[in-house]
Amino acid sequence: MAAMALPTLLPWARAAAGLQPGDALPDLKAMDLEGDIPDVAGKVVHLDFWASWCVPCRQSFPVLEQLHKTHGPKGYVLIGVSMDEKAADMQKFLRKNPVSFAIVRDAKERLASRVRPPGMPTSCFFGPDGRLDSVHPKYEGEATRKKYLEIIERLLPKPKA
Amino acid sequence: MAPAALIVLLCLGTGCSTVEPWQRRTLSDITMRGDRDPAGLLLAEHMWFSREAASGGRGVGGGGCGCN
Numbered sequence: 071m072a073a074m075a076l077p078t079l080l081p082w083a084r085a086a087a088g089l090q091p092g093d094a095l096p097d098l099k100a101m102d103l104e105g106d107i108p109d110v111a112g113k114v115v116h117l118d119f120w121a122s123w124c125v126p127c128r129q130s131f132p133v134l135e136q137l138h139k140t141h142g143p144k145g146y147v148l149i150g151v152s153m154d155e156k157a158a159d160m161q162k163f164l165r166k167n168p169v170s171f172a173i174v175r176d177a178k179e180r181l182a183s184r185v186r187p188p189g190m191p192t193s194c195f196f197g198p199d200g201r202l203d204s205v206h207p208k209y210e211g212e213a214t215r216k217k218y219l220e221i222i223e224r225l226l227p228k229p230k231a
Numbered sequence: 232m233a234p235a236a237l238i239v240l241l242c243l244g245t246g247c248s249t250v251e252p253w254q255r256r257t258l259s260d261i262t263m264r265g266d267r268d269p270a271g272l273l274l275a276e277h278m279w280f281s282r283e284a285a286s287g288g289r290g291v292g293g294g295g296c297g298c299n
Contacts, residue, residue, distance in 0.1 A: 119253060121253065121256065123255075123256045123259050123260070124259065153253035153254075179251075182253050186251075187252060187253060188252060189252045190252050190253060190255070207252075
């Protein structure tokens with residue numbers, strides 16, 4: 071009986087656990103996201119799940135903006151995924167905290183249901199091969215900035231000598 | 232009997248749901264905080280400690296007489 075149920079339950083258990091390191095970046099265009107999705111092919115992709123009601127998310131924005139500005143031209147793509155229920159909340163937040171990186175809204179929670187961020191905010195890093203490198207919940211100031219920087223520099227292709 | 236029990240269980244089950252981390256907007260609201268009104272909290276604790284003779288339970292000194 072258990073052997074029969076296992077093949078049925080395995081996909082469910084995997085979906086409930088969310089993305090694991092080595093899993094492929096979901097097709098963002100198929101996720102019904104609101105907003106423009108930048109080109110992610112062959113780039114280091116950083117998905118940052120945030121919401122306007124999340125105080126640490128607000129604190130993380132200046133650091134994310136800095137990372138985008140310094141590493142964007144080197145093949146790093148940062149996408150802020152807003153989990154706000156109302157678009158107006160997100161827009162109000164962005165007026166107060168303007169950023170130049172891409173922002174999309176996961177209104178239907180399809181991407182979040184696939185990735186399953188364990189907290190708010192959560193950052194997910196994908197290598198240029200499109201595979202998940204690591205998932206990082208919470209924002210803890212300078213320690214988080216240093217950690218993100220180390221990951222981005224490790225994942226970015228090394229310049230040829 | 233079994234169908235009735237199943238119906239009761241199903242009805243009870245509908246009251247349970249998991250709140251995902253990204254759905255905690257309402258829970259993160261200031262109105263969900265017990266300490267959002269310091270004066271109100273002080274008064275409530277004063278009444279509670281006096282009634283229960285439990286003064287000091289939250290770091291307030293006194294003997295539970297209601298006069299502290």
